[in-house]
Amino acid sequence: MLLYGIAAASLVLFGITLFILSKVKNVNYTLLRRIITLVVAGIFVVRYMSYRELQLLETYETIYDFRIAGSGPSSSSLNILGNFGIWFEIVGFLLIVTEPFFDSKITKFLSMYVAAPLILLCFAIMPYSYLMMRGNYDVTLTFVLYGIEIGALVALCATKWLKDWKTKFYRPTIIKGLIATLFFLIAAIPTFLPQSLFGQAPVLWHVKNLEFTHRIFIYTIILIPPFFIYFFLRSQSKPFIRYTLLVITLSVTINFTAFTKYDAIFEPWRWPIHLCNTVLYVLPICLIFKPKRLFYFTYFINVFGALFAILMPNTNVNENVLNPDIWRFWFNHGIAFWMPLLAVALKIYEKPKLKQYFYSTIWFTCYFVLVLVINSVFSAYKGVTFNLFGVTHIIGDSDFFFLNSDFLPDKFGEAGKNIYKMTVEIPLPGAPQPLILRPAFQSIYFVAYFLLGFGMWFIYLLFYKIADSHYELHLKLRSIKFERIALESKLDGRSLKEPMDANAGISYKLIHFSKKYAGRKVYAVKDANLEVYGGEIFGFLGPNGAGKSTIIKSTVGIQPISEGNIQICGYDCSAQPIETKSLIGFVPDHYALYEKLSGREYLNYIADIYKVSKEDRDARLAKYIKLFELEQAIDNKIKTYSHGMKQKITIMAALIHDPKIWILDEPLTGLDPQSIFQVKQCMIEHAKAGNIVFFSSHIIDIVEKLCSRIAIIKKGQILCVRNTADIEKENGSLETYYLDMIGDTVTERKTNEK
């Protein structure tokens, strides 16, 4: 009851303070809330690390015999309830305390709909949780602080609700919040909880030597979480990513420090400064304050070390797999391994450069020297006692970073052991043993670690490249899906194979078409509009680099469209590419043929693609072979053809399926006069049949004689679309008109002619 009373008093105190101050003008409520949460965080830390004279916080496993499930001071179910309370309080506490610093919809949702119920539950089962922590209800500072802490947390939840109860949360936010909650709950599992729930596991389940259980732990801790967390977070905002990673890291840190006694601060040989332990202190600082050098030290040095520890754990092979030490080891090293990698993959930190590796090497060297000194000195003074603040301490030995023991040399057989045995002994005053250094082993260790860490960098880069490419693929597929949905809505229930514009007839339309090549700022073609109808031979003129080929290539499908639309007989080029291309016959500016096929084989291959029937292809092939005089050569390999013959094959391939739109990009280049005449005849015939012939050329005379209409393009913009007959009436010749349009003045021309 006293605990409830303290909690209630705290609730009232904090609640009223917050409520009143929130109504006062000129008070920055967010800042106030941040200050209050920092105070609560301080209370939590002090309570959590309560010192001996204030009723020492013992490690959980020594209080009760967790080999039996549900063991504790109360009944089994209440004990388990109490443990759950400890678990939920960590999650609720972190969500409440971090929320004011990461103000967003999801954090609001989490603090209101996740943290609040958890904290209320903790409030309700407070006594059982406290009993599991302390074993009794003695009124100590811990007792009081715990009550204040819970009350303050409830107050923070309540004031949050009062302020934001009108906020609406939509389904995506709720789903994201719930997924994030799942991650937080898993990360915050107290390391003693599995054993307290299930008792002792079979001893045969070894978590070492890559045995089955060991592999399950590896997959579960280092493969599965990062994948799920990465896929969940990659499309979220940066603040939310930082928030999620921070809460996860802090959860693991809190559970890790539960096993560290406050008085360890006076016993350096017991400091948690194994390399992977440092991650749990460094990472939260990196996620909050973003110090680059500190982060990259963790990235280069810790990740790699954690991986090795995971593959070669130094836990006791006979330890029960649900033992808190095992879980502590795996949570710690799991975070040490994938959290820095995730921070870079999710772009919280940039991919490192050589400079960062250089600085992290300096940090690593300092760490190496520090732990070398601690290991050597305290091992020399092992057993010596000293008094500090009235407490007697006995110096123990230490093996930080495994620099002192033969754990690593053992892995390398006799050679490793021999190197380990090379020692240098230095007597120290008052030390029962000499200071022992192992220069050979320690230097090799340093150099090997340095080089392997450097090598791992390239492996990380490879994985980032894979991850980025997958994300890019995901975005691209999503945009394709949206385009399809847009197409279906435009078609309004009609089949996808039907034209968008059913009344279009035989037509070719550019509708605000623009094209920008990747990586360039300037448009190759800007806002081009054009309409060509059946029965026309349409000429497309322009200087080199004007955009003619760009428009043609975008029409036929070689390049994608950046903006606007191209329609062929009512079909949209980008949305209905198959239907569009079946209506087009394309002659490129330079033939591109399969030279190992014969002409006939190539044409049949093209006819197969366009599903030309046997009768039609026999008739058309016979007609065009005769027209282009290829009877002698049609069954020879294309490799043996001259340039003109190859061009003729290309033209035949474009006509074999009798296309509605025949597009030619400078088709007459390299042809002899007779061939040019033959091609022109084809074009006239094709247009007479009601089809469109659209061609670009530099030979103005031919364009003038052949085309009914022309368009002139310059620097990506269509300058004009006119009838050739009108041009001749007004300007005398197309050449004059063309030169005027693209910028040559009459005076310049006359000077050139002279």
Added chain:
Amino acid sequence: MKNSETSKKNRFVNFFAKIKSNVKGYFDATHIKFKKFFTKENLSYDFDKYKAFTALQAREVFSKESQSNERKDKIIRIVLMILKFVVVVGVAYALCFVIGTFGVILPKSFFSLFVFFTTIMFVLQLISTIVSSTKNYYISEDNKVLITFPSKGASLFLSKMTIEYLKQLKNTVDFYLPVSIGIIIYTALTNPLSPLPLYSVVWIVFPVIVMVAIIVLLGSLISVLYLQYLRLVKIVPAVRLVLVGAIFALIIYGAVLLIGLIPPDLNLLNTWNTIRANIDSFLNTFSNVMVPVSWFCNSIVGVTSPSYKGYRLNGACFGKFFAVLGCTIVLFFIVFFVVKALFLHMMTKSVDYEKVNEKAHHRNHVHHKHSTFAFKELKISFRTFEVSATYIVTYVLIPLLIYLICKIFDAINTSMKGNMLSIMFIVLLIVLPLLASNAPLASAYSREGHAGYIKKTKPIQPTTPMLSKLLFNLILSIPSIFVSMYIVGIFGKIDIGTVIIVGVCVLLLQYAHIFYSSTLDFVNPKNENYQIEGQNAKNSNENISTVVAFVISFLFAFLVFFFFQEQVLAHAETFLPAAIRLLIICILTFGSCLLLYFLKMKAYFMEK
């Protein structure tokens, strides 16, 4: 019919007449050139033009498209080159260490081993140089441009020979030099009976420079004959088919014979002394027979003498070196006057044969829209000899290799761990060449050049034409894997169910790598490069595919060993659980590669 028979007869008649006129023409040309040899005009060449040609071609041959010229990147490249050199030296040293520790040869036979190695490298490099120099001198695409410049043929020829020399020197520095240095260092440091001198590690550079010159000069000389062979093959393609087929059949026959000689009970430990004596005897005989190569090696490491231990360079060795150098200079002049005289004539002559125009009488064949791609690819593949030959050789040689290895392992009495290692090795030997043979798929689409882009204008989904490119590999893999696993099965080291499942795993891995390689190609296409540079364009996608093949192969072999070993330690009666785990991994790998193939094609094919 009569017309075609007459035309065939005419072709043969024309062919022989052509050879006769060519030979006469060559002699006449050479005779005339020889007469004009001592004229100032013929002896001189334009040094400035030579420098310009050499610089132009060197940039084309040795620069990489992705290479940056920044100082930092240059330093990294140099460091990596040195590291690569050191690694190869290290590997050679390690191999020598293994040979020495296991007593494969006697310590005094290391010189003979060096001679043997040098001979093999010389022969291989000579073959490679002949092919490379023929292409470089006479068939290279840049000849069309270089021949138009106002320069003497001598300048152009010398520049091409210089480039060839630099290429071969690079190859030598990449492999022969570091391996030789590794051998020398090993014997110098650890071979008390006949150490090679350590200082020859520095001196070796000079003989190697001369050796490469000899190879290039001989290659240039033989390239004349090789070009005639290439022309003959163009005119009568059946010649190549018959020749290669005969060589291939001989190799297979010889291999099967040799494999049959392996005794059923191979007790290496008991017969080791005999085996070693035989190896020593072979090496020493080889060294005595290959006198020129022995001389050359003496000029590198010196000779041995009763008055001192090991090998030392003396006057005789330097004499040999200068003799070799003298021969090289003589050879240079021979090549210069013989090959250079023919060079322009051969370079400007087209390798294309005269086509025979036949009146059209073939029929039009209709195929289904999807199967037409498969027919097209098969036609092109069969008409491209190099492609089809490479595939056939690879897929036939793998079972042969497996047969050899299985026979050897079967003859050896191994422990359980030894059995597992042998299974691992067999699996590696099946998977590695299979996957490595998929590297050309990483450029199959790009090799089409602009024809690949034109595919995008056709009304088809890209999956059909792209899948048709994989047909050869997809189909030919099956019998190769089937036969290899059948061979493994009949030797009885693992039960038949496991053999079948492992075979399926290998097939899935092969298919996964096929799809992965193809994905590399269309996601990062190099059509423009192949259109401009022809089929010899450099393509980093093939390198990536090869590297991944190696990684997957070694990883899979390791997993086979690891999972099978677990079963052994658990005293299991069968390896099926291990095989099933492997199957799950392979299914996941194949599934992900296949999925990514289709997804990336949907997302990127039209854009790239």
